[in-house]
Amino acid sequence: MSKTAAQLKQLLSLGENQTLEYLTSCELKHCGPQVCAFLNTQGGYLLCGVDDKGQIKGVEHAVQVAEQLESQLKSAIQPPVLFSIEVQEVENKQLLIVEVPAGKDIPYAFNSDIYIRAGEQTKKADVDTIRDMVMRKQVEPTRWERLFSSELDEQGLSTSACNKLLSAKRIPKEVAQAEQGFLHQLQLLSLAKYGRLTNAADVLLASAPGKRHPQARVRAVCYRHKADDEYQDLQHLDGPMADVIEQLITFVMRNTPSRARFSSANNQREDIPMYPEQAVREAIVNAFAHRDYSNFAGGIKVEVSPVHLKIWNAGAFPQGIDENKIRQGHISVLRNPDIAHGLYLQGYMEKLGRGSVVIQEACTEAGLPEPKWHSDSTSGVTLTLFAPEVTPEVTPEVTPEVTPEVTPEVTPEVTPEVTPEVTPEVAKLLLAIKGEQSRMELQDSLTLKDAEHFRKNYLKPALEITPVLVEMTIPDKPTSRNQKYRLTALGLQVKQQLSDKKTS
Structure with missing residues (x-):
């Protein structure tokens, strides 16, 4: 069942x-x-x-x-x-x-x-x-999406975005067949009133809504680690919502590697995306539909790293909704029903409250760890999808009967080695880390006086290793004065192996 x-x-x-x-x-x-x-x-x-x-x-x-x-x-x-x-x-x-x-x-x-x-x-x-x-x-105060958008007129709308919405298969007949004009059609969709366009129409259909609503802009970043001086890919997106959603999905899929999976049925290798596109799509659409647009300091941010995909949006869960109810697919409490309706008509939203279930099922089917939601009234809502966990065994897709037939050249693509190659400096750092320690504590334990030399030759290379051996205790704030560093589970294994070699 x-x-x-x-x-x-x-x-x-x-x-x-x-x-x-x-x-x-x-x-x-x-x-x-x-x-x-x-x-x-x-x-x-x-x-x-x-x-x-x-x-x-x-x-x-x-x-x-x-x-x-x-x-x-x-x-x-x-x-x-x-x-x-x-x-x-x-x-x-x-x-x-x-x-x-x-x-x-x-x-x-x-x-x-x-x-x-x-x-x-x-x-x-x-x-x-x-x-x-x-x-x-x-x-009751008027919702942000229902307020009139300042300085927006029909000329500021994207023609292609409007055509896509009004020609959608789900568009009501009375809207498609309305003869009173374009603004009347939008009024039937609650995107206009008294001949004026609303904020919902702005973020859904305007060519550049960020000119009037800076919080509507979206930031997408890809990095190997937050301590890097430069990002591998960075985009700031502004435009009709459907266009930005598609650009974000493309950004994520472009910046995440494929995984090799071997089918037990035919022993054929199959390259699949790191994260299922269905899960990525649902996660991004949910962020647009449920975020708090009234927060002028808010927005949407997508982060891609070797170990996870994070999608953040401003605002907290609606009242009465928590992480457990989100995972169960609870009835949606729509913060922006007009915006959500516009996404639904274009096929981006399907079943209320089921997006979280779809995300979980897609991750489970792909063999990924369980996704996590976190909501905070001050910091917003973050959904994290995790990359496959690294274990000494072969991946679940490779059955015991198939394993002996995998050639040595293929093995590294299926399962990364448990002990990655590390430099002598990184090896010394791994051996020195005890629990959670600050940069200064680690530098002192290695009796190094030059802070820049320690950062470039010890700490930064250790943070960049994939799979991850060393992680930050506050990854969202890499420059925090309270930042500390610790070994991951794999890092502890590598430390033990290095210690054993040193004493043998």
Whole structure:
């Protein structure tokens, strides 16, 4: 049973509640009010093909039904909203799972009627409830993406980016067929209002949004180690969001080496990317969709090194979301629903809250360590994908039966040697490191007086060795006065081997 199916079983065991509703029917007239009610409250799941007792009935032709229902819901519910529908098989029967986030633009209406969730029931909102929803919306600050973009007019938009959006397969018919003009089409997508373009339209479609919003620029860097004086590759990107996303993906794939993998089925070598492109794509898109654009000191930064890929964006996880819920694929709490909707229409976003699951599954399938998310209200959100761990054994793709047939010339490409070649100076440094020590402590332990000589001939070469033997305790701040250095697990092995040779 897949992880998603296991989660579905758990949902079925809970019974209907404030955030969970069962329906045997997939008809729009039954599903629409439920989705609308979830949007107007705290989000939830709608399971189609299940009776009110939790018994699985199934949905015939589920894939086609899901596509039709999604199109119908997006046309019938206003204002425009992003939710996801997926098909899942349980007990040899197919169900539809409609995953709905808490809406940012309440009140939402289905065919002009407003619905809310009251306990386990969905009902039409009365006048007092609607008045309260409208009043709350009026006192809430306008989201950054909904504010008017200063000094941006139609001439500042990228023609190719606009054409790509408005010709996307997922674009609603009423938008594609609108006859009132280009700005009206954008208004239907919540990217314009009263004839003026919003910040969301700026970062999605403008030729150079960084002129008005410096935080929209993206920095991509590749280095062997942060202590290097020069980067191997450095780019500052500014332009329509879809273009920048594609450029970032190309940057990562260009600056990460391929790995050699041998199939146990045919004993053929296959060169695969260090990081699965699907994981890279999902990670980058998530950073654009969920970052805090209102932080003028923020942005997005991508770092590529021999040991990891880091993708950082400004802002913390939304309230109620943490690292564990991210890994589980929790219902998304969209910070920027208009921007996310623009990405969805162009095929960059698929299922709400599932990007993290896709990333994890792609890394597992590629034999990579588990990715890590870290969120801090002051430093932002960082996703780290790790390069394959170096071990004395051959890689998992090479079976014991195949190993004897691998020639000595191929072996170094499959598995790096456990003991890398090191200079006499680096060997002395490895033997000297005890726990975590500062640069001055290491220099003193080697009785070296010239700091520059120590940095160039001992410390810098040790940090540059791949696989990594020596690492910083504060890698994000290489020049920190609190910086210290320590041996990695492999570094400890090499130190032991050097010590054994010295005493033998």
